Amino acid sequence: MIYITRRERFSAAHKLYREDWSQEQNEAVFGNCSNPNWHGHNYELFVTVKGELDPETGFLIDLKKMKQIILQHVISKLDHRNINLDVDFMQGKRASTEVIAMAIFDVLRPHFEAENVQLHAVKLYETENNFVEYFGG
């Protein structure tokens, strides 16, 4: 079993809030991340897949293919977008780093399975100090 990781980046706006809470409640729980007029992050995404090497190529999966899957299904939907409003796979979900990482995992998993590799982990940095790792449910 071997693992390979591709890094991508995207910039996006979001806020952390619940519509069923007052602004005061949102601020008490989410702090300035609940600012009504949004705020942005430069996210860094690491996607790791695992499987067996193809002895003919020495590849687990062609990194160009890996890049294309991540760009098509994730980055193109998130980059320069509002995560709360614009992103189909985030509708009805909280835009926390944890939830975004889990949603990205669920989006990507079938596309890598179709390439005969297993999605191992999604690591998502929201800031240079804060990141989440998700290994599937």
Ligand SMILES: Nc1nc2c(c(=O)[nH]1)N=C([C@H](O)[C@H](O)COP(=O)(O)OP(=O)(O)OP(=O)(O)O)CN2
């Ligand atoms: N469990 C979570 N907690 C928080 C999340 C989250 O996604 N999951 N998100 C936020 C804010 O959106 C934001 O990421 C926090 O920003 P900040 O604290 O400013 O992060 P920095 O790394 O820049 O902070 P330093 O204090 O400079 O380390 C809050 N909580």
